Amino acid sequence: MYSTMKVTFYGQSCLTVETAGKTLLFDPFIRENELAKHIDVDQIQADYILITHGHFDHVADAPELAKRTGALVISTPEVCAWLEKQGVEKTQGMGQGGSVTLDFGRVKMVAAIHGSRLPDGSPGGFPVGFVVDTAEGSFYHAGDTALTMDMQLIGQSSRLKWAALPVGDFYTMGVDDAIRAADFIGCQRILGIHYDTFPPIRLNREEARQRFTAAGKDLILIGIGASLDL
Ligand code: NI
Ligand code: MN
Numbered sequence: 177m178y179s180t181m182k183v184t185f186y187g188q189s190c191l192t193v194e195t196a197g198k199t200l201l202f203d204p205f206i207r208e209n210e211l212a213k214h215i216d217v218d219q220i221q222a223d224y225i226l227i228t229h230g231h232f233d234h235v236a237d238a239p240e241l242a243k244r245t246g247a248l249v250i251s252t253p254e255v256c257a258w259l260e261k262q263g264v265e266k267t268q269g270m271g272q273g274g275s276v277t278l279d280f281g282r283v284k285m286v287a288a289i290h291g292s293r294l295p296d297g298s299p300g301g302f303p304v305g306f307v308v309d310t311a312e313g314s315f316y317h318a319g320d321t322a323l324t325m326d327m328q329l330i331g332q333s334s335r336l337k338w339a340a341l342p343v344g345d346f347y348t349m350g351v352d353d354a355i356r357a358a359d360f361i362g363c364q365r366i367l368g369i370h371y372d373t374f375p376p377i378r379l380n381r382e383e384a385r386q387r388f389t390a391a392g393k394d395l396i397l398i399g400i401g402a403s404l405d406l
Contacts, residue, residue, distance in 0.1 A: 179312045180405035181337075186220070187212040187400040188233050189319065189369045191340065195310045196280035198223040201247065202306075202317050202340075204237040209373060212400050217241070224278065227251035228319025229292035230258065230300025233373065239264055250276070250283060252301035258294045272304055281310035286330060288321035290348065313337035315406070316361060320370060323353035323360075331362035338406045339363045342370035343384060343395070344377030351384045355391045364393045365406065371397075 182194040189203040190212075201222035206212045217237060222245045227235055235255065239262040242249050246266065249259055253269030260267060270276060275284035284307040292300030305318040307330055316330060316339040330336070341357055342348035348370050349357060358366050366388065371379035381397055388395035398404055 181310070181312050181315070182403055183338075183367065183406050184403040185367070185369075185398050185400060186215055188373045189228065189317075189340070189342070190234075191317075191367075191369070192220065192222065193308070193315065195308075195312050198280040200280070200308065201225045201241065201245075203228055203234040203319070204241050205233045205235070206237050208232070208236050209400075211373060215401055218244075221245060222247040223280075225249045226283065226306050226317070227255050228288065228305060228317065229290060229303035230255050230294035230298075231292065231320065232295045234320070235259075235295065242266070248278075250285075250306075252285075252292070252304060254292070254299055254301035255294065258296065258298060258300070272302055281308060283308050286316075287324065287326045288319045289324050290320040290322070307334055307336075309334070315339060316363070318342060318357070320348045323349050323357050325360070327357050327360035331360055334361075336361055336363040338365040338367060338396075340367045340369045343368040344371035344373075344379055346376040351379075351387050351395075355388060355393060358388075358391075358393050365396065366393060367396045367398075367406070 242264040249267045256267035256269040288303040290303040292303045
């Protein structure tokens with residue numbers, strides 16, 4: 177039987193994935209996102225919160241959401257320590273290359289090329305991405321990253337249904353490198369993230385979609401607060 181994961185986009189790199197009866201929340205940054213003012217943060221549920229790095233546009237709402245939902249936070253030990261200082265109790269600090277099996281499936285922390293300084297100025301450790309395997313399929317959230325040859329390793333070891341890749345350029349990969357990344361990871365269905373939030377990363381959606389289409393790939397761009405089944 178063909179089953180899908182419900183993905184809801186909350187702007188920048190924040191999304192929830194509902195799979196195997198659990199909700200995974202990535203990189204919560206909503207209250208301070210001018211484009212996400214219509215989102216009711218109090219309604220967001222999570223069983224797990226996965227954080228790719230310490231930049232404010234990936235962690236700003238993590239302390240509040242972790243405490244309210246009681247979700248287990250998975251990130252680097254440095255990001256977890258920052259959360260613990262703010263009263264978050266359930267954290268699991270991992271290292272790049274490591275994986276953990278949880279009740280919905282398996283999470284592997286993979287490499288990213290970027291920075292990771294936390295809002296208080298403390299170092300966030302290495303930035304990361306996540307490959308998640310569940311009974312409903314596998315997906316990859318790249319976090320903030322440059323195109324890297326290491327992405328070929330993901331393509332060699334996982335059969336991805338879809339992947340969330342940054343496409344906004346300037347702070348991360350842009351469209352052309354995201355297309356190459358899609359080749360490296362062997363995935364044709366790309367959910368675009370990390371665009372429009374700030375002036376340097378405004379995206380020409382039509383042009384971006386056309387470039388993906390010309391490369392035989394599908395760039396999915398959905399509105400903030402919208403959901404789709406992947
Ligand atoms: Ni960043
Ligand atoms: Mn970012």
